[in-house]
Amino acid sequence: MDKRLCVNEICYSPSQLSKIDQDAHLDALSNTILRQKQIGQQIGDELDFHVDLLQQTDAAVEQTQTRLGNVNDRVGTVMASSKTDYRANLLIVILVFILVLIVFS
Numbered sequence: 001m002d003k004r005l006c007v008n009e010i011c012y013s014p015s016q017l018s019k020i021d022q023d024a025h026l027d028a029l030s031n032t033i034l035r036q037k038q039i040g041q042q043i044g045d046e047l048d049f050h051v052d053l054l055q056q057t058d059a060a061v062e063q064t065q066t067r068l069g070n071v072n073d074r075v076g077t078v079m080a081s082s083k084t085d086y087r088a089n090l091l092i093v094i095l096v097f098i099l100v101l102i103v104f105s
Contacts (some may be wrong), residue, residue, distance in 0.1 A: 004011040012020070
């Protein structure tokens, strides 16, 4: 008693049906793996983009640190000279006062 399944006048044996079923499952698995590969590539592209952004940010931070260091050195020089020369401080205050008077009059 050989059990066969017939569809549209084509008869399949149980082993053929098993192979057809396995093929369908393998096709589905292949599609899933392909989709996972695509997702992995998209994630890799996104990571590359973020690495580039981080490198740009790092360069900008280094440049800002350098500028802040230079400004800090200049402020230190001004502060050191202002401690020894009160006349420079008085001159700056007078100039700022005159500037305020000119701007708001």
